[in-house]
Amino acid sequence: GQNIDQPTEMTATEGAIVQINCTYQTSGFNGLFWYQQHAGEAPTFLSYNVLDGLEEKGRFSSFLSRSKGYSYLLLKELQMKDSASYLCAVIDSGYALNFGKGTSLLVTP
Amino acid sequence: TAGITQAPTSQILAAGRSMTLRCTQDMRHNAMYWYRQDLGLGLRLIHYSNTAGTTGKGEVPDGYSVSRANTDDFPLTLASAVPSQTSVYFCASSSGTGESGELFFGEGSRLTVL
Numbered sequence: 001g002q003n004i005d006q007p008t009e010m011t012a013t014e015g016a017i018v019q020i021n022c023t024y025q026t027s028g029f030n031g032l033f034w035y036q037q038h039a040g041e042a043p044t045f046l047s048y049n050v051l052d053g054l055e056e057k058g059r060f061s062s063f064l065s066r067s068k069g070y071s072y073l074l075l076k077e078l079q080m081k082d083s084a085s086y087l088c089a090v091i092d093s094g095y096a097l098n099f100g101k102g103t104s105l106l107v108t109p
Numbered sequence: 110t111a112g113i114t115q116a117p118t119s120q121i122l123a124a125g126r127s128m129t130l131r132c133t134q135d136m137r138h139n140a141m142y143w144y145r146q147d148l149g150l151g152l153r154l155i156h157y158s159n160t161a162g163t164t165g166k167g168e169v170p171d172g173y174s175v176s177r178a179n180t181d182d183f184p185l186t187l188a189s190a191v192p193s194q195t196s197v198y199f200c201a202s203s204s205g206t207g208e209s210g211e212l213f214f215g216e217g218s219r220l221t222v223l
Binding site for chain 1: 140142144149150151152153154157159167168199203205210211212213214215216217
């Protein structure tokens with residue numbers, strides 16, 4: 001089975017930095033994804049980690065520690081448009097992604 | 110570019126009726142998936158298909174069936190809808206494993222069962 005945990009809600013200020021954590025316990029591990037989902041829209045891909053360490057993509061970075069079953073998504077220079085849900089997902093032993101329940105991020109002025 | 114097309118966008122259905130949600134992709138991806146998304150529960154996998162001609166059960170398959178007659182199409186059928194199947198349904202596809210396991214999602218189908 002799988003268990004993927006992330007905070008339900010977070011609030012941060014425009015221009016600030018926010019870190020969204022994700023912990024997982026899965027029967028296998030073939031990679032971890034982060035997706036962004038705006039209200040009423042489909043999820044869109046943000047990042048992929050399969051090896052330990054930090055992957056940086058512009059304002060967004062994602063970190064993975066396989067031994068700890070832990071990842072985080074770091075968002076820098078927050079903008080109002082970053083208000084969205086952020087979904088952590090793990091591929092265990094097959095093809096399919098198993099998703100956490102998502103973290104709703106509100107960016108305030 | 111179309112990517113993944115779902116139909117209908119939204120539907121209201123009487124309990125006990127059958128319904129097929131359509132999903133077509135033009136990316137020639139091997140793998141396709143159906144997820145449902147409910148408030149507070151996140152995205153949950155209903156059924157998947159790793160390649161044309163094969164299907165498998167996900168986390169919440171009861172009350173749903175799928176078929177994969179060809180690479181492009183992956184319809185989801187509710188044989189006798191119940192109110193607990195009210196949800197937003199997302200079809201997705203991927204080209205393979207690892208980083209190729211990135212999912213591309215359709216725009217979703219909002220289903221209300223009364």
